[in-house]
Amino acid sequence: MGNIFSFSTTPSDLLSLIQGCGSSALDVYLTFTNKVALLATPQPRPPSIGRLLNNESIAVSSVGKELTPGDARYTTIHDGVSHHPLGAGSYIFKTDYAKALLTYLNLYPKTEDATDQRPFNRPRPRKLIVHIGAQPNNSPHAGTMITFALGFIIARKIQRRYCDMGGDTGKLPPLTVSVSLDLVDTAPDSKKTIEKDGIAYQRSHRNTNAMAEFLPDYSELLERLSTFTNNEVQYTCTRQADLLKSKHIPKVLDVILADHVRIGRELGPESNRIALRAACPVEGCGIAEKHGKLNQYHYGDGIPTVTFNCLHHGPHTSSLVPAHIEKFELNTPLRNLVRGVANMLDTIETQGDVDGEERYHLRVTGGDYAGIYQEQLFYRQINCLMKAVFPQCSQLPLPVICYAPLLTDWSGAKLSKSLYVKEGAYAYLEEQNKDYLLSYSRMKEMGKDPRVIFREVESWVEDPRRLFRNYSVEYFTRLFEQADEPDVHPVAAPVALPLPYSPRNIVNSRQ
Structure with missing residues (x-):
């Protein structure tokens, strides 16, 4: 043997x-x-x-x-060496990522040297809101924590970079950077989903309040991130109704409903509908038709109305007036579009309001939403809706999005909270006592310090090429294991040195 x-x-x-x-x-x-x-x-x-x-x-x-x-x-078995090869975005954003973001946000000075600018006679204050988001249907797992940490650390980095350019001398308008956690409380409560005759019905977390048990973990995590960033970044927490209270939302929804057939085919290719829903108003019910397949849209009297359907109580109608809109529920692609366009309108309007502050918006989200998701479900739609929504603008302040590296399992797939919550996946992590990566509450139970994750994300922002790749569960468990060793501070895996120049490397080199 x-x-x-x-x-x-x-x-x-x-x-x-x-x-x-x-x-x-x-x-x-x-x-x-x-x-x-x-x-x-x-x-x-x-x-x-x-x-x-x-x-x-x-x-x-x-x-x-x-x-x-x-x-x-x-x-x-591996050698424990972590490589950060250049490719795609990392070729461009190797050093000063904060400067690039300020440029895209139109906050970077127009002159070569900001310190050469004359002081403003009456500088208008500027406010940058860094948006992070979550569906609070479980205690945040390590992937969510990575995204949250990136939002706070980028916010602090931008604030400091702006001050270095002259923001603290009066030669640039004062800038306040804050983080907004946008909770998606209209996400479906998976335990309250029903299907009948091919139509799915649901009750949202806003209706069932099932998320209440997890909210303390989110609050605690935000507070710890604020402390980690030296309380330099203020933060707020919003819910879906706060977004839908924006004065720009009726106009955005009006334009979308007028083009709902085309948009439905592109945002919901399986149902060919936009997933706009509203909970049944009958007391104690709260059921909504999930995909909007039975919705009917009406355009009389100048105010569009939508007839929704309840499984038990039949049709009910809402119009595009603020009191009704605040009760609407939007699925992820539709919400992403509505929110993005509303933030664009907010930026345009505040730049023209000489008496108020200028507002800018930056979104930080997981890398799984990069690529075709944003290209086809967001930017394509903005291009189609542009003339209707922005007839007066020749140049649009397109949304700026930062993507957090994904936390992946052994196969390279994203570590999924929904699989963990609904199907009990990742048993092998539990067997090895590594399931602290699946839940912030479990991390606390096992005495693991979330600052291990915060410090790692901080190193990515300081060395931005590291933002343009994914990281495995094994990578992070190694960091936590190092942190558990006496008198040893958690550090990133050693980085391989560049290969020496040789003719065989010329093919793969780039100027």
Whole structure:
């Protein structure tokens, strides 16, 4: 059967054992019953240890319990070196990411040197709102914490960078940067979803208040992030009704409803409808038709109205007046569009109001919303709606979005809170006591310090090329393990040095 050794075997002993085995193809089969079986197939040449450590997989037959073959657990031996190769955005944003954001927001001075500008006679104050968001249907997991941390740390970085440019000398208008956590309390309560005759009905968290048990974790997390950023950044928390109270929302919805057939096909290709809904007004009901398949739109008397349908109480009608709009519920693509256009209108209007403050908006969200999601479901729609919404503007202040790196599982897929909440996924993390990454409340129970995540995200903002990649669960568990060692502060994984110049690298090099 080969050599048998216990888990007390040191890494150097393991290497010596492997080196002593005349094999270039080794399968290492581990059992967590205090024994390790090493199976070797003799080959004429000695093994390549570097290749083995980087490429060979280990099959774990059990982790504290007997498992069927279909429940096998796997791990990989690697060198612990983290690479940050340049590509796409990281080629452009390698150093001063804050300057780039200020430029896109139209807050960077028009002259080459801001300190050469004359002081404003009556500088109008500026306010930048950094938006982060969440559906509070569970305690925030590490991926959400990464996004929140990035929002706070970018806000602080922009504030400091603006001051360095002259914002604290009077040569630039004063700028206040704040963070807004926009809670999506209209998200469906998965326990209150019903399907009948091919139509899905739901009750939202706003209606059931199921999110109440998780809100303290969000409040605590925001407070800890505020403390981590030295209380330099103020924060607020909003709900869906706060967005829908904006004076720009009726106009935005009016334009969208007038084009709802086309927009429905593009925002909801499976249902061909925009997912606009309203809870049934009958006391104690609150059911809404989820995808808007049965909605009817009317345009008489100058104010559009929408007839919604309840599973139990039939149709009910709402018009585009503020009292009704505040009760509307929007699915994610529609909400993203409505919010983005409303923020654009807010920026345009406040820049023209000489007596008030200028307002700007920056969104920080997960990297899974980058790419085709924003291209087709957001920017494409802005282009189509532009003439109707902004007839007077020749140049639009398009929304600026920062994408947080994703936290991925072993396969490269995003660590999903919905799978964890609904289907009990990631059992292997629980078996290894690494499920603190799945829940802030669990992180507290296990005595893990969330500042490990905050410090790591802070290092990305200081070295922006690190923002343009994803990070695995294994990467972060390594940081937490380092933090747990006595007298050792958590640090990022060592970074590989650039490859030396050689002719074979010319093909892959870029100017």
